[in-house]
Amino acid sequence: MPHIDYYFSTLSPYAYLAGQRLEEIASKHGAGVTYKPLDIMSLFPRTGGAAPKDRHPARLDYRAQELPRQAKKSGLPFNLKPMFWPTNAAPSSYAIIAAQKAGDGDVGALVHTILRATWAEEKDIAQDEVVRDALQACGFDPKLADSGLLVGAETYAANLEEAVSLGVFGSPFYIVDGTEKFWGQDRLDDLDAFMAGDL
Template identity: 60%
Template sequence: MAQIDYFLATASPWCYLAGDRLERIAERHGATIAYRPLDMPQLFGRTGGLPLPQRHESRQDYRLQELTRWSAHLEMPLTLRPAHFPVNMAPSSYAVIAAQAEGGDVAGLVRAFLRAVWAEERDIADDATIREILSATGHDPALADRGLFTGAEQYGRNLEDAVAAGVFGVPFYIVRETGQKFWGQDRLDFLDAHLASL
């Protein structure tokens, strides 16, 4: 059984646009997914990328066009300039890490945080919002507190592991058994084909 390390950021529009395609691919091939939320700005700084505000205007303009195209193509509502972006991703990431440790619908939780930013314009750094999303996805809202310490530790480890593994953006998928890497929601078809070949 293949395992996919899914490096993500809980406020990335590209992770949002991935929807549930990764989960459907994994289910089709009997693969498991390890959700690895990380600090995206720090990842850029460690791997030669630039945070969005520091990118050249032409890159920022193209990003908006691509987001518009992909949102329409995938029929997923997306606010180009949401009210709470950029946002501190650490609290929601800690919640994902804690939920994964305790079990339950981690995929739904991740998607709910992403949807909250890009389709609902909610603040995923707000404690009440995090608790509401945990509850709505079948998790104990107390995970927001209970998972703080271990979440913070794992969040830092996820960044270090990502850099060591060659991750430089999100969403980023690595098949552990083969070391094959796939960057971007637009590479999910290639991940699907790779898993089919194993």
């Protein structure tokens, strides 16, 4: 069975705009998915990138045009300047890691619910109640927000190191069977084609 490792940040607008297309593609091709949230602000400087606040004005200007265009294409509600961004991504990331380990609910839906909270619902994903509500809405025990802290922290750090070693440099980033890499929600069609044997 093919497998997709999905590296992403719960702060990433592009991960949000991917919607749940990854899950649709994985289901279509009978692929497994491992969700690997990571600290994107630590990833950027280690892989030649820069946090948005440190980018050249030309890049920021392009981002301000491109994100609304991509949102329109995706059909998802989107706020270019959400109230609670950037925020601490660790609590939501730990919860995703704990939920994936627990395996009771829908991890893909949980990831999207957390991303949507920031980019469409003006919620702070660093707040415990926001994370607990997302867990419960997606079929998980909301107490995972508390019980998964230690393992979550260890895995979160390990995901970053693994990502750097594999050449991951942004979010969302997909690696099929440990080798074939796709960066960005705008490459999901290519991921689909690759898994179909067309690329």
